[in-house]
Amino acid sequence: MLTFHLVLEQTLGQNKRALQKGAILKAEGDKSQHRFCLIEGWLAVSKSLQDGEQQILDLILPGETYDPTGVDGNTSFVQIEALNNVVVIAIDTTTWARLLQDNPDLRHSEMLQANAAQARQSQRMLRLGKSSAETRVAYVLIEMYLRVTKSKPSEIFAFHMPMGQQQLADFSGLSSVHVCRTLRRLNRQGIITTGDHMDICVHDVPALVDLAGVDLETLRNEIVPTAA
Amino acid sequence: MLTFHLVLEQTLGQNKRALQKGAILKAEGDKSQHRFCLIEGWLAVSKSLQDGEQQILDLILPGETYDPTGVDGNTSFVQIEALNNVVVIAIDTTTWARLLQDNPDLRHSEMLQANAAQARQSQRMLRLGKSSAETRVAYVLIEMYLRVTKSKPSEIFAFHMPMGQQQLADFSGLSSVHVCRTLRRLNRQGIITTGDHMDICVHDVPALVDLAGVDLETLRNEIVPTAA
DNA sequence: CGTTCAGTTGAGTTGCTTCAACCCGTGTGG
């Protein structure tokens, strides 16, 4: 991951773009496709039905990359939104390919990243299809907990998610009202406390892990690419 | 796709394996990872909760490939099951990498394939999170219709899915009972007819497409890699 | 001080699930 930052900052620092919270990411160049490399802030990748309902497919954290290109190599079928103020580097795909070619470490780390993303998506899909609201919310909290604290000492059980309850709802496939209730219930049971604007503090990790229906270490290996 | 078959048959025909309906695919070699290339039959990639509930994440059709490798490059976090009698070729990952290296066409087609798979998964996730049972079932039917008939003349509106209602339920995130009801309703409305063991015949494509909440041609471009 | 917007809570509704019974085609053993 460090490698990643260094390489990019050095070679492509000039392509850096800062975007306000709520901004929609679009490739700027006319037709050329881009891969987005996130330096700061969070992105949400989402897709929506014609009736306006949207589902957040994945969240992207600093140090990760994303390419919204569709099959036809032209249209993008997803929407990317900045959840807070972000800094991204947009690299057109041919340049990116060259970078990968030249830098085995980057190639390796990107592969791990892709595998992890796939695993996360599978986990969420499983819960979307077969789990209760409580499990879905608990799982999202655990996943984000693991991803946020991946490099930090693991005694910290508090983190911040820059998103509202509506967005958490769009991520976990629930209504915002029900997300609220569920969060409140977890609060009352003393499992977590929620602070200003999605500051999450997990008090009872085992309980939350249990609700989420996961094994913490197994999930970490599956989902967080650092370890490998 | 044809390229794909030819290349593989020629170079790796000896690794072919035939498996009975219901068999679980496992890498056979001790520790080495494999990519599975499906020649005949259908595969289901699934994941399950500890309580036994399982979600089918994707279906794999002849001509497609799948690599179940997890982040740690060791454990697989998904299960692969043969939905009917299948023939697969298992290629260990280093050989596969060499194949990709040497064969630009294969590389290209695999990239399209991967994009399409990603797009399909996004579509399903969207519906899993935000849609009614009717929409989910209709979408699955449309998706499989497009994938099955991709190369065939598009006047054929009938196809076969080698899976039971329980499996369709695991795929669409519903109970088997409700899948049954939904299918029955579509029958009564004259939109489809279901025959022996999941023979699907679509009579009113526009209606089904409408229920699924998609545009047929847009979806085809997004999901079926042949066109590009 | 009024407006706005996210979060919270209650009340009522509904879509899907669960449970259970039943049907029917297939296979199997007496």
Added chain:
DNA sequence: CCACACGGGTTGAAGCAACTCAACTGAACG
């Protein structure tokens, strides 16, 4: 050849989890 069990699909009845609608709160902001 019949009897029987078995598994998948079908249908009804009842329950419940999550949704919608709507009202209220409180913080943020002009």
